[in-house]
Structures are given as C-alpha cells and as structure tokens.
Amino acid sequence: MAQLADLAARGEGDSPQARAVAHQLQETLKDLKGKMQEAMTQEVSDIFSDTTTPIKLLAVAATAPLDASNRD
Numbered sequence: 001m002a003q004l005a006d007l008a009a010r011g012e013g014d015s016p017q018a019r020a021v022a023h024q025l026q027e028t029l030k031d032l033k034g035k036m037q038e039a040m041t042q043e044v045s046d047i048f049s050d051t052t053t054p055i056k057l058l059a060v061a062a063t064a065p066l067d068a069s070n071r072d
Contacts, residue, residue: 001025 004025007018 004013004018004021007013007015007021012018
C-alpha cells in the first residue's frame with residue numbers, strides 16, 4: 001500500500017506499475033475478506049455448538065436462592 005502511495009505522490013498513480021500494485025492489493029484484500037468471513041463463521045459455529053453451557057447456567061440459576069445476586 002505504501003508503494004502505491006509513493007507512486008501516486010510521484011505522479012505515477014496511473015502507471016502500469018501502479019496498476020499492478022493496485023491489482024495485487026485488491027487480491028490480497030479479497031483473500032483477507034475470505035479469511036475473516038471464515039473465522040467469523042467458525043466462531044459463530046463454535047458458540048452455537050456448545051449446548052451445555054446455557055443448560056448449566058439455567059440449572060445454576062434455577063437452584064440458586066431467590067435472594068442470590070445475578071440469579072437471572
């Protein structure tokens with residue numbers, strides 16, 4: 001990205017080299033977007049695959065004394 005900024009600062013923002021750098025940057029950003037989507041999907045999947053924690057929390061809340069803090 002700095003290379004593209006340098007080329008633009010020298011007035012070479014429309015040169016073949018600048019276009020090549022911009023294309024490479026676009027591809028890298030596309031890959032990054034895919035990896036971030038993959039990571040988010042995996043995280044959401046991991047969260048929803050854990051079915052025991054909500055049940056445990058419900059059981060703890062149900063058996064806690066009525067005046068216990070954070071019973072809800």
